[in-house]
Amino acid sequence: xxxxxxxxxxxxxxxxxxKMDSSSNSRSIKFQLLIVACINIGQIxxxxxVGWSAPIIxxxxxxxxxxxxxxxxxxxxxxxxxLLYIGAMVGPYGTGFLSNxxxxxxxxxxxxxxxxxxxxxxxxxxxxxMIYAIRIVSGLGMGITIVGNIVYVGEIxxxxxxxxxxxxxxxxxxxxxxxxxxxxxxxxxxATGWIxxxxxxxxxxxxxxxxxxPVYYAMKNEDVxxxxxxxxxxxxxxxQKILETYSNKKKASSLKDWIEIFTIKSNRWSLFITxxxxxxQQLSGVAVVLFFATTIFELAGSSIRSDIAxxxxxxxxxxxxxxxxxxxxxxxxxxxxxxxxxxxxxSLAVLGLYFYLDRIQSDVLENIGWLPLFALIIYFFCYEAGxxxxxxxxxxxxxxxxxxxxxxxxxxxxxxxxxxxxxxxFTTMVENLGGDVTFWIFGGSCVFSFLFTLFCVPETKGxxxxxxxxxLS
Numbered sequence: 508x509x510x511x512x513x514x515x516x517x518x519x520x521x522x523x524x525x526k527m528d529s530s531s532n533s534r535s536i537k538f539q540l541l542i543v544a545c546i547n548i549g550q551i552x553x554x555x556x557v558g559w560s561a562p563i564i565x566x567x568x569x570x571x572x573x574x575x576x577x578x579x580x581x582x583x584x585x586x587x588x589x590l591l592y593i594g595a596m597v598g599p600y601g602t603g604f605l606s607n608x609x610x611x612x613x614x615x616x617x618x619x620x621x622x623x624x625x626x627x628x629x630x631x632x633x634x635x636x637m638i639y640a641i642r643i644v645s646g647l648g649m650g651i652t653i654v655g656n657i658v659y660v661g662e663i664x665x666x667x668x669x670x671x672x673x674x675x676x677x678x679x680x681x682x683x684x685x686x687x688x689x690x691x692x693x694x695x696x697x698a699t700g701w702i703x704x705x706x707x708x709x710x711x712x713x714x715x716x717x718x719x720x721p722v723y724y725a726m727k728n729e730d731v732x733x734x735x736x737x738x739x740x741x742x743x744x745x746x747q748k749i750l751e752t753y754s755n756k757k758k759a760s761s762l763k764d765w766i767e768i769f770t771i772k773s774n775r776w777s778l779f780i781t782x783x784x785x786x787x788q789q790l791s792g793v794a795v796v797l798f799f800a801t802t803i804f805e806l807a808g809s810s811i812r813s814d815i816a817x818x819x820x821x822x823x824x825x826x827x828x829x830x831x832x833x834x835x836x837x838x839x840x841x842x843x844x845x846x847x848x849x850x851x852x853x854s855l856a857v858l859g860l861y862f863y864l865d866r867i868q869s870d871v872l873e874n875i876g877w878l879p880l881f882a883l884i885i886y887f888f889c890y891e892a893g894x895x896x897x898x899x900x901x902x903x904x905x906x907x908x909x910x911x912x913x914x915x916x917x918x919x920x921x922x923x924x925x926x927x928x929x930x931x932x933f934t935t936m937v938e939n940l941g942g943d944v945t946f947w948i949f950g951g952s953c954v955f956s957f958l959f960t961l962f963c964v965p966e967t968k969g970x971x972x973x974x975x976x977x978x979l980s
Contacts, residue, residue: 511976534739536668543660543672545713546615549652551709552622554683555703556645557794560588561817562691564700565639574632574696580809583635590639592927594646599654599916605910607764611659616911616935618651619711626707629700650923654916661903661911663740663814664721666971670840671832673900675923678828681891685821692817723752740788751972753908764910768917773979777905780964784898785922787956791851792949793890794926795933796883797819816880823884828891839968841960847893848957854886855950861962862942904967904975 564587566572567579579587598621599771602614628637656676664672683706691699721740724733734746768774830843861878864871906914936945967975 525528535695536665539664539668539672539740542663542717545717545925546656546659546704546835548710548713549619549622550656550676550679551616551683551686551706552703553652554650554685555678555687555706556591556622556625556649556683558684558687558821559645559691559699560584560591560686561644562975564588565692565698572696574906575635575638577635579635579638579826582763585931587638587642589927589930590642591646592923592930593791594643594648595650595653595923596646596652596920596927598972599912599920602651602655602912602916603838603912606655606658606723607726607909607920608725611655611662611912612714612717614651615659616711616714618648618655619707619714621645621648621651623707624648624713626700626703629703630697632696632700636820647671650916650920654912657778657903657914658912661972662720662908663718664744665740669904670900670968671905673752674828674832674896676826677891677899678895681821681824681828681895685810685818685825688821705791706910721749722753725749726908735806748971748973764913767907768910768914768941771907771980773976774906774910776836776915776979778914781898781902781905781918782921783837783959783966784901784956785918786925787959788894788898789922789926789929790949790952791890791894791956792855792929792952793895794930795949796886816883820883824887824891824895827888828896830892832896839966840859840901841964841966843893844897844964845893845957847889847895847897848953848960851886851894852950852953852957854882854889854952858886859943859946862946862966866941866943894953901964901967904970905973905979907976908972914945 509885521865564579567575567587568584570578573579596597598618602617605617606614621644625641625648628641628644632638633643653676657673660672660676686702687699690702694702718736718739721733721736721742724730724736730750733750733754734743737743737746737749768778771814861872861875861882864875902915902918903913905918933945940948965975965978972977
């Protein structure tokens with residue numbers, strides 16, 4: 508970067524400060540919203556992939572609906588649910604390396620292509636091995652998309668709406684799961700692939716219209732591109748700060764970036780906080796319920812039809828997820844998390860109580876067949892209002908820029924490792940411990956989450972990414 512180019516970048520800043528007014532700022536905010544809407548199409552596919560196994564497993568066990576030569580066993584069904592995590596744990600690492608070399612946007616496109624491949628396999632399925640491959644490839648696309656979206660949104664968003672935009676990724680993911688619950692039970696197996704393919708194609712086309720992250724440009728010492736991109740985003744006042752923070756640094760190796768995750772105090776704290784929140788999310792049992800929602804209602808002997816119950820849960824998740832964006836920049840992250848975690852613990856305790864009454868064959872069950880659905884509605888309402896959405900926002904705010912992709916990938920994949928272990932062992936836990944003890948364990952993890960958040964998670968409302976790193980240091 509020449510001196511002349513640097514001067515030109517700062518000239519853009521000064522000119523933009525004069526030009527910026529309330530109307531142009533409003534247009535820039537709308538531009539940020541439009542960009543996030545484009546990448547959130549990928550989050551629809553993420554939610555679709557997460558929820559896909561719940562209504563598909565009954566189809567694969569139905570001789571009239573399965574595309575397979577033989578019906579699947581319960582053991583095979585558990586692998587269909589959990590193999591998504593295998594791909595999801597691997598996918599982000601290539602992205603973590605590439606995002607600092609080719610950019611954030613190309614990595615988002617790689618995730619989109621993998622999702623297309625996964626759902627092409629759905630419409631051409633002929634055997635169980637292809638089902639397993641679908642889940643792994645879908646997991647690869649999911650992992651890249653989630654990490655890529657969190658990093659990208661965290662870097663393009665204005666400070667005062669960053670929390671709202673980061674939580675929107677979770678909300679749109681829930682919409683994808685709701686589409687699965689509401690549509691997939693009533694269409695053929697092959698049709699589930701065509702629906703997803705249409706969304707995937709729309710996603711990859713939309714990615715051609717979004718800008719590269721200004722932080723990536725700054726890291727590459729491309730000051731003019733940094734200034735122009737921030738101007739488009741309505742963040743001209745941040746140009747000098749971002750250039751001073753991220754540019755004019757010596758070229759770091761990929762190995763050094765990985766080492767800095769563990770050797771720099773703020774990065775260590777970022778990894779600890781994001782991993783613990785993610786792991787505790789999984790230990791609350793959310794993935795188990797999403798992957799095996801239909802099976803859980805049948806297991807509980809609920810008086811509500813399982814396919815209707817999953818749709819009701821999907822609608823509940825979507826409605827409650829709108830709470831976090833409304834309050835995250837007003838009340839802050841921490842208070843929403845604490846309220847959400849305690850309510851989740853109580854609802855899971857009630858669900859465990861139902862399974863206990865079922866185990867002792869209590870006569871009360873005849874009058875409370877609605878209780879499993881009620882408990883899960885309360886659980887998901889409270890979970891998505893805070894516990895399910897805010898940790899994603901926190902991940903997007905953590906780590907220094909040069910390790911943000913790698914650090915986010917590591918934290919999220921360690922989280923998915925916990926989720927994988929939990930989903931593969933769920934049926935074994937129910938068989939050996941009973942549904943009551945299993946859900947009480949999930950509830951206990953929510954209590955621990957409350958204590959961890961109370962004492963270890965910092966409040967980041969209204970802070971810039973640099974201020975957060977300074978605080979963690």
